[in-house]
Amino acid sequence: MNFGVLFEKVEDKDFPPGYFYAHIPSLGLTTHGLGLDGARQAAFDLTSAWLAEKKAQGEPLHVPSEILFSTLDIPADALQGA
Numbered sequence: 001m002n003f004g005v006l007f008e009k010v011e012d013k014d015f016p017p018g019y020f021y022a023h024i025p026s027l028g029l030t031t032h033g034l035g036l037d038g039a040r041q042a043a044f045d046l047t048s049a050w051l052a053e054k055k056a057q058g059e060p061l062h063v064p065s066e067i068l069f070s071t072l073d074i075p076a077d078a079l080q081g082a
Contacts, residue, residue, distance in 0.1 A: 001051075001061070001063060001064070002064065003024050003026060003027065003047060003064050004024070004025060004026065004064065004067035004069070005022050005023065005024055005040065005043050006022070006023040006024075006025060006069065007020045007021065007022055007023075007036055007039055007040075008020060008021045008023065009021075010032060015032075016034075018034055018035055019032050019033065019034055019035075019038075019039070020032060020033065020035065020036055020038070020039035021039065022039040022040060022042055022043035024043055024046075024047055026062060026064040026065075026067075027047065027050060027062060029043075029046055029047060029050060031043055031045075031046045
């Protein structure tokens with residue numbers, strides 16, 4: 001199975017520098033790890049465990065569909081009306 005993973009640098013002051021979030025949107029899962037390699041490994045471990053638990057419970061496994069990614073650029077002046 002092939003799952004899309006979105007990496008996002010952690011900017012939280014409670015985390016040491018160099019950490020990244022790893023989001024697996026099709027499963028609604030998020031984890032984190034040190035550097036991109038650490039975040040990727042954490043995503044692999046979490047996704048593997050999550051899928052194994054679903055399988056053990058007899059639940060159907062979600063097979064992801066097409067993966068698309070985009071960004072939104074929200075100008076600062078757009079926030080003034082909120």
